[in-house]
Amino acid sequence: MRTNITLTIDARRKRKDGTCPIIFRLSHHRKTISISTGFAIPLEYWNEKNREVKKSFKEVSSVSRLNNLLTKKKTELRDGINELEASGRLKGLSVTNLKYTLIRPANTISFFDFAQQLIHEMEEANRFGNARAYKCALGPLKKFNKKEFLRFEEITYTYLKRFETAHLKKGNGLNGLAMYMRTYRAIYNKAIHRGIVSSDSYPFKKYKIKSEPTAKRAISKEKIRRILDLKLEVESPLFNARNYFLCSYLMNGISFIDMAFLKVENILDGRIQYRRQKTARHYDIKVTPQLSSIIDHYLKGKNKTAHIFPIIKREGIRDQYKDIQWERLRYNKRLKEIAELCEIEERLTSYVSRHSMATNLILNDVPINALSKMLGHSDISTTEIYIKDLPTHILDQYQERLEI
Structure with a gap:
């Protein structure tokens, strides 16, 4: 579809003084957007057939000069479009990008x-x-x-x-x-x-971005067992927070946002299949007996299109993201309470489950390339960050294996 620029009046945007803005309507990739001219006139003074201001309009000193100015501006915009097309850049621009490129040198x-x-x-x-x-x-x-x-x-x-x-x-x-x-x-x-x-x-x-090692986030398997064994009533505000943490740990360190969007239909033949929100990478995770014992509580009475966990409450996608954002804040706050109840010194957050899963698998001699795939990393160097969390005595044991 051709890229077009049309001079018109926007009758839908009638102002309090009775005037309507004169605009350029830009069409590109089957989408349209308006570009302001800075002028507005009463609707009755617009000649839609000739796409110009009628000579009877008396609010300017010269209607001809105004129309010439609008025509000149349209020509400039058309020339800008032609230049982008000649350079091969036009096709790759969205209609919003095109507008921005045309109006701002x-x-x-x-x-x-x-x-x-x-x-x-x-x-x-x-x-x-x-x-x-x-x-x-x-x-x-x-x-x-x-x-x-x-x-x-x-x-x-x-x-x-x-x-x-x-x-x-x-x-x-x-x-x-x-x-x-x-x-x-x-x-x-x-x-x-x-x-x-x-x-x-x-x-x-020239400017190089610097960072420093983050504080150790992983906790031991024994401390995760404390969280699992914590006795909580279903009505407790900590009940769901505890289960979210354990499910994340047992589902290869699934992120909170991905867990929130999981639906009943994502469970197929004893496996959880989904695409990560951040990377669109496909995940296929086995539902272990321990994981099943937690998830089954949330599946009762739900149809296939329902979300598994009670995190998302609304329909619109923008509102759903807000639901997740607020629930994550409550989740992290409740994890602090759980840490106190379980006498865990480390700071518990939604990220700790992922780091703990990775660290505990490394401690059980899971190859780093397998761990990288489980975490969904495209670069193994990203996975190596988790190795930095290993206790020194474990590294010492690995080093001792070098002895002949």
């Missing part, structure tokens, strides 16, 4: 505006977790920048070092900084890929 594009566009695209694609992470990272940068506009070319090595210093000076951690910086780098890379900014000024060639 590269040297005036705000880093924040482009990031907001990416957030909008993520939300449109139901990637609310990614969108939330981007929003979280943009807040500190906006506060540091002290103004709403930030050109890509302003984000230099020196600028990033100043942001780093300000972040750490407040007592914030290095890993939090690394998370922000990876987000800024991703935004910058996307802008380069879309031709919005040149790679010549790319600051991450």
